[in-house]
Amino acid sequence: HVQLVESGGGSVQVGGSLRLSCAASGDTHQRYCLGWFRQAPGKEREGVARIDSDGTSTVADSVKGRFTISQDNTKNTLYLQMNSLKPEDTAMYYCAAVANPYCYAFSGTPLEFRYWGQGTQVTVS
Numbered sequence: 001h002v003q004l005v006e007s008g009g010g011s012v013q014v015g016g017s018l019r020l021s022c023a024a025s026g027d028t029h030q031r032y033c034l035g036w037f038r039q040a041p042g043k044e045r046e047g048v049a050r051i052d053s054d055g056t057s058t059v060a061d062s063v064k065g066r067f068t069i070s071q072d073n074t075k076n077t078l079y080l081q082m083n084s085l086k087p088e089d090t091a092m093y094y095c096a097a098v099a100n101p102y103c104y105a106f107s108g109t110p111l112e113f114r115y116w117g118q119g120t121q122v123t124v125s
Helices: none
Strands: 002-007 010-012 018-026 033-039 046-051 057-059 067-072 077-082 091-098 120-124
Touching: 002 091, 018 033, 018 091, 018 120, 033 067, 033 077, 046 067, 046 077, 057 067, 077 091
Parallel strands: 010 120
Antiparallel strands: 002 018, 018 077, 033 046, 033 091, 046 057, 067 077, 091 120
């Protein structure tokens, strides 16, 4: 099992930047596919970005060129750098993990990820 705790959310103006962090604890020796998801009020949870244990990453088309996912294995921390933020980026952001080192084994839907953080709110206005 792994526990995930997000931080770094907040309110920012249009065009601004935020960096979200997700600290992992527990069975961090297991290799995981890690992801960031977001959910806006009245909408389904959607995938934003994923990263393999070897660092291979993918991001959703809606955030491509603006968001970057990365990880620091020495700190057991996942990051989401968000630039050029837009009002439509407003949502609760969650990090998630599944005990498989390769994200390509999954299509990226929320149901495929077993472990979840509590979320951090991002508001862009």
